[in-house]
Amino acid sequence: MRPGEDAEVIVRFEDAIKTFETGKGKLRREVTAVDGVTLSIRRGEIYGVIGYSGAGKSTLVRLINGLEPVTGGVVEVDGQRVDGRTEEQLAPIRREIGMIFQQFNLFTSRTVAGNVEYPLVRAGWSKDKRKARVEELLRFVGLSERAGNYPEQLSGGQKQRVGIARALAAQPKILLADESTSALDPETTQEVLNLLRRANREFGITVVLITHEMDVVRSIADRVAVMDSGRVVEEGPTARVFSAPETDTARKFVATVSHDEPDSEELSYLSEQSKGRLVVVDVREGVDVGSVLSAAAARGVQFQIVFGGVSVLQRQSFGSLTVDLTGERHEVDRTIDELSQLTTVKEVSA
Numbered sequence: 405m406r407p408g409e410d411a412e413v414i415v416r417f418e419d420a421i422k423t424f425e426t427g428k429g430k431l432r433r434e435v436t437a438v439d440g441v442t443l444s445i446r447r448g449e450i451y452g453v454i455g456y457s458g459a460g461k462s463t464l465v466r467l468i469n470g471l472e473p474v475t476g477g478v479v480e481v482d483g484q485r486v487d488g489r490t491e492e493q494l495a496p497i498r499r500e501i502g503m504i505f506q507q508f509n510l511f512t513s514r515t516v517a518g519n520v521e522y523p524l525v526r527a528g529w530s531k532d533k534r535k536a537r538v539e540e541l542l543r544f545v546g547l548s549e550r551a552g553n554y555p556e557q558l559s560g561g562q563k564q565r566v567g568i569a570r571a572l573a574a575q576p577k578i579l580l581a582d583e584s585t586s587a588l589d590p591e592t593t594q595e596v597l598n599l600l601r602r603a604n605r606e607f608g609i610t611v612v613l614i615t616h617e618m619d620v621v622r623s624i625a626d627r628v629a630v631m632d633s634g635r636v637v638e639e640g641p642t643a644r645v646f647s648a649p650e651t652d653t654a655r656k657f658v659a660t661v662s663h664d665e666p667d668s669e670e671l672s673y674l675s676e677q678s679k680g681r682l683v684v685v686d687v688r689e690g691v692d693v694g695s696v697l698s699a700a701a702a703r704g705v706q707f708q709i710v711f712g713g714v715s716v717l718q719r720q721s722f723g724s725l726t727v728d729l730t731g732e733r734h735e736v737d738r739t740i741d742e743l744s745q746l747t748t749v750k751e752v753s754a
């Protein structure tokens with residue numbers, strides 16, 4: 405290991421840039437898909453990459469195995485530079501990286517076992533070792549009975565499981581999953597996620613998961629990067645990003661799964677119904693909103709919880725409550741002031 409290198413880091417981007425040229429002649433233009441990304445993915449974690457369509461997620465992940473060469477900056481996998489390598493030089497690095505795709509990309513002319521075996525043939529495994537490994541993997545993904553079937557005889561979820569078994573076959577250190585679950589129904593999605601989590605726990609494999617579904621990220625990622633227009637606008641432990649998003653993009657994503665704040669239509673209804681002052685109070689781990697409200701009630705302030713939700717993620721509570729406060733004006737003022745000293749309070753109608 406070179407000085408300054410961190411053994412815990414398995415993928416490192418430093419000011420990584422990827423531009424594409426599209427069109428010809430007058431229509432020629434440059435698209436910056438990845439715009440100066442610096443981040444580190446730790447060994448053994450499940451790392452989620454989220455963002456709207458076109459944000460640059462797939463391109464960023466394809467830089468990891470050199471499927472797309474960077475235009476600028478550094479990409480390192482397990483201490484080895486990926487940028488500036490020839491296809492030949494990339495081959496040993498790619499053996500450490502498995503990939504599963506949204507569209508499965510199975511060989512239709514090979515059986516399930518043949519698909520899983522394929523990377524082992526390429527990696528030069530002996531026939532006996534290949535057979536044992538294929539059996540082990542098909543057991544792992546619950547498809548032992550299907551070894552002799554062809555992909556067209558399988559359901560979408562089963563095909564995806566074959567894809568996972570194939571990606572894991574040659575014992576890679578990293579698994580890249582590109583929106584691997586979005587073509588599947590919710591139940592199958594959960595099944596695939598459970599498999600990724602098991603692969604992560606049982607084999608210690610680092611998983612990099614791209615998705616635009618926050619539910620998916622919330623259920624399995626340890627840390628998450630939020631991308632917008634080629635940049636990572638926010639990054640950190642999933643619980644932190646969910647409980648206290650710092651950017652508008654992250655806030656919007658979080659709002660899609662935790663609908664705990666009223667939208668404008670709901671707010672106008674609540675304002676019409678409100679008898680006093682409406683406030684939206686953020687709920688966080690260790691913030692005792694209840695005590696403030698109980699004390700206020702003892703002073704004659706009435707409170708009505710009219711909207712809200714609180715969830716727990718990685719043992720941290722978070723959410724928000726919309727409260728209608730009525731009573732003596734100065735007592736209501738005092739209650740809002742006390743709440744504001746504890747947490748973020750937004751008054752939404754006076």
Ligand SMILES: Nc1ncnc2c1ncn2[C@@H]1O[C@H](COP(=O)(O)OP(=O)(O)OP(=O)(O)O)[C@@H](O)[C@H]1O
Pocket residue numbers: 424425426435436437455456457458459460461462463464616
């Ligand atoms: N091969 C390519 N040639 C030209 N432009 C490309 C190419 N690949 C990606 N892009 C452009 O780069 C930008 C980022 O695309 P990318 O596929 O990485 O986004 P994404 O966040 O993964 O989107 P999605 O969620 O829709 O898959 C987009 O503007 C896209 O059109």
